[in-house]
Amino acid sequence: MQNTDVAIIGGGLAGSIAAAMLGRAGIKAVLVDPFPSYPPDFRCEKLGSSQIALLSKTGLAEHTLPAATLDGEVWEARFGHVVARKPSDQHGIMYDTLVNTIRTAIPADIPVVHARVTGIATSADRQKITLSDGDEISARLVVLANGLSVALRDMLGLERPVISPCHSITIGFDVAPVGREAFDFPALTYWPKRSSDRLAYMTLFPIGSAMRANVPVYRQMDDPWLREFRRAPEATMRALMPNLQGMMGDFAVVGPVKIRPADLYVTQGHRQAGVVLVGDAFATSCPAAGTGTDKVFTDVAQLCTVYIPNWLATGGMGAEKIAAFYDDPIKTSCDARSLAKAHHLRSLTLSNSLAWRAQRWARFVVRLGLGTLLAIRKRLGVRSASQRSAVPPQPHFDAATR
Template sequence: MRYTDIAIIGGGLAGSTAAAMLGRAGIPTVLIDPHDVYPFDFRVEKLGGGVQIARFARTGLAEVVLPGATHARENWIARFGRLLDRAPVDQYGIMYDELVNAIRAEIASPAEFICGKVTNVAISAERQQVTLGGGETISARLVVLANGLNVSLRRMIGIEREITSPCHSISLGFDLVPVGRPAFPFPALTYFSERPSDRVPYLTLFPVGERRMRANLFVYRQADDPWLREMRVNPVRTLDAALPRLSRITGEFAVAGDIKVRPADLSVSTNYRRPGIVLVGDAFSVTCPVTGTGTDKVFTDVAQLCNVHIPAWLASEGMGEDKIAAYYDDPVKTACDAWSMAKAFDFRRVSMDTGLYWRAQRGARFLSWLGRGALRRLGGRRRRTTIQGALPQTP
């Protein structure tokens, strides 16, 4: 039997980040995942926004991971075929598997990685026992469950998953390439829906690598909607029909490679207050990818758990339910969870609801983007005029 302080089950973004953080803190940790190298998975493909990057920074890993991503400093915002703003951003494009593997590369002793599949978990108020498929057993003071949507281990110890909004949204990922020119005119682009009936909140385009423009399209449809098949078979025509004035901004384009489709159910775990085990990331609750807050939840869960709670728990004997409750009741975590879930429903309503209030909200957003863009252009012209006026005049 192998002994450790922390056993983490699941080596995706949440589990790998936790293992790297705990190793840096000098806490003996074992990360267990079936994949020695994390494979392609259509999930997070960019990190952006000051708040999200700040949350990533709290893990201590941003400074070593982000230099390997593609940095975009400006994002064009458009709707109705009209450029509204060229907003400054701090956005990083990176494929999910590359992000996870970059974080895994930071796992160092006393943390270690085991390639294997967990077949059984037994928990108690003292030590936990994790059994692998090959028969090896790991004894840990705490189990961190970070295995995403996999429910089998949770059910083994009485934790269930409640779906609160089935197929709340669907994400599509593909590469967009310009036709007849070497590059698109924008560094990154967010193009918002033109009509609620199209059930498309927005399309986001962002660079990954030197020559690749990645597209993430979000829709509110059912998983068996024929529209999805049309998108796979005739992506350009289907995209033109859904966003008919998009090409005024992008110019003529083509779709390269496969189109990845990922439906998302909103869900929360139930009966999770158990001794000896905590749930992080999607293992605890799943929010909507449209809002881009899933990564915020992961970084918040892991940062609070590894920076605040685990060091305090290990300072005394036992791992009872009273200790574990401090993590689930953490005000930083609960605020992030509530914000993320509320945003999931609000974004859907503002994208599709035809009621007077939500129509007004869409109009207000459009005017807000238009106003900010106009002020930014005016400020730019004033700065250029000031600079030109300060230059010495030639006779």
């Protein structure tokens, strides 16, 4: 029987950050995950400025970002036209690289057990975890960070009613230019012209030397369109996005095409003694809305900096302690924003009511105006720099010469 204060089940993004944060804070913890190295998984593939700000609160941003690729500039296209070219600080990184990089920040005195959890018994005092290798762990608190896994959910009597089945489907793949070394753009985001296309947007961004594509759509998994995309991705993309060829030139999809559906759910029956859920183990988000890492970083930062130290300072681990985390205003606000953004983006993409059509056109006009302003400022800046460089240098006299 291994004894610890906190047992973290699941070594994905949430679990690995929790292990690193608790270890750095000097809190005894054990991380349980069957994979010595996190395997390739089609999930989060880039971090924006808001996610980086949240990651900084965990103390792991400086450790993580060197493994990512900064785009520097993004071209924005709406209705088949490039409307803006603006500075960008998005960092592309494959999910397994992100997780494995964070794992290297886990202090050496935090044991990482490579096994599956086959049993769990919870109480208001201590929790017992049974592993697939026959070992057991006794902990004051269990942090459940095992994502979409259902086995422990059933053991603990948790329920996950689906709020929106197959809310979105995200397609991921690499693209490469044909007949030249690189694309003209550092990164590109393309918003659709027609709601009938059921396309949220397409985003192209660099990861290392590759150009990665993420294409969220609103369809069902049995839609023949998905099979056609797998069969002929380049032709399907050109048909879906007018003038894409003019922006990208000749291109080819390289490597596998990965397709990931996403259901939206929020766990029920979770206010239990001795166990707390974070990330997807508690509630899912829509990948198209890009709020998954917001939720993970917020959950883990609040849990590890505010609640776990306070919980461990007093005896017991009753349900009333655990409930305080779920009622945390920062967490609940983040969860609400994530859910609202998921539904807003879907309606903005699919709805043909006058109000939603007006929103789409308003976004086009605003982005076009901002893009034009940025272009004018850039040209004026270049012209001003040219004029300054054309002025002959003035003679310099030091005090001795005067």
